[in-house]
Amino acid sequence: MRLRHITGSEEKIYECPIVIKDYKENKGKWNSVFSNENPIFIEIGMGKGKFIIENAIRYPERNFIGIERYSTVLLKATFKIASMAEIPANLKLICMDASELPEVFEKDEVSGIYLNFSDPWPKDRHAKRRLPSRNFLSLYEKVLKPEGCVEFKTDNKGLFDFAMEELAPAGWETEYVSYDLHADDKAMKDNIMTEYEEKFSALGNPIYKYIIKKNKH
Numbered sequence: 001m002r003l004r005h006i007t008g009s010e011e012k013i014y015e016c017p018i019v020i021k022d023y024k025e026n027k028g029k030w031n032s033v034f035s036n037e038n039p040i041f042i043e044i045g046m047g048k049g050k051f052i053i054e055n056a057i058r059y060p061e062r063n064f065i066g067i068e069r070y071s072t073v074l075l076k077a078t079f080k081i082a083s084m085a086e087i088p089a090n091l092k093l094i095c096m097d098a099s100e101l102p103e104v105f106e107k108d109e110v111s112g113i114y115l116n117f118s119d120p121w122p123k124d125r126h127a128k129r130r131l132p133s134r135n136f137l138s139l140y141e142k143v144l145k146p147e148g149c150v151e152f153k154t155d156n157k158g159l160f161d162f163a164m165e166e167l168a169p170a171g172w173e174t175e176y177v178s179y180d181l182h183a184d185d186k187a188m189k190d191n192i193m194t195e196y197e198e199k200f201s202a203l204g205n206p207i208y209k210y211i212i213k214k215n216k217h
């Protein structure tokens with residue numbers, strides 16, 4: 001994603017009431033932040049927020065937390081939220097890097113994780129920075145319920161092949177795999193498009209998706 005710095009974005013994001021500043025203080029207490037016991041789903045690398053906002057509207061009985069490491073990008077999501085007639089009560093946003101996850105969520109506190117169009121980091125030496133790498137899978141395992149899933153979508157074949165290869169060594173198995181999500185009518189019934197998905201599927205690129213779970217043994 002091409003980034004243009006927006007002066008003051010580090011502070012401006014907190015003018016939006018659903019952006020949580022002292023997020024590490026809520027470790028193990030996220031349900032009290034939402035004032036309910038509903039399951040918590042997180043999107044890592046939410047970008048401008050279309051996917052997580054639409055999820056929050058569609059599933060009021062679930063809680064959603066969008067995570068984005070750049071305040072400049074998160075700020076754009078806050079503009080979208082400011083233009084809404086009603087801010088969903090089941091949505092919070094955090095400006096942080098995914099590497100901090102175990103400092104922010106307690107073991108078993110998260111019911112599901114979404115990774116959408118994650119940065120590919122094409123150089124081999126940067127493989128550890130890829131969000132579907134075994135490095136990050138081990139962090140997801142620390143916060144996700146045992147039955148919880150990670151759902152990943154991308155149009156980048158190289159990144160998807162890499163993500164698939166990471167599963168067995170990291171002890172995960174697939175529940176669903178598609179090399180052309182948009183041709184799968186059943187899966188598309190529930191699909192919520194991200195900003196990148198709209199852009200790249202409009203160009204005719206196939207969208208790859210997996211849903212994975214931790215191995216039981």
Ligand SMILES: C[S@@+](CC[C@H](N)C(=O)[O-])C[C@H]1O[C@@H](n2cnc3c(N)ncnc32)[C@H](O)[C@@H]1O
Nearest residue numbers: 045046047068069097098116117119194195196
């Ligand atoms: C290519 S964009 C995709 C945005 C959105 N998910 C979509 O599909 O339209 C990837 C986003 O992930 C964010 N990101 C990448 N690595 C991250 C990390 N380690 N922690 C948090 N956010 C990250 C980037 O800043 C960027 O906004």
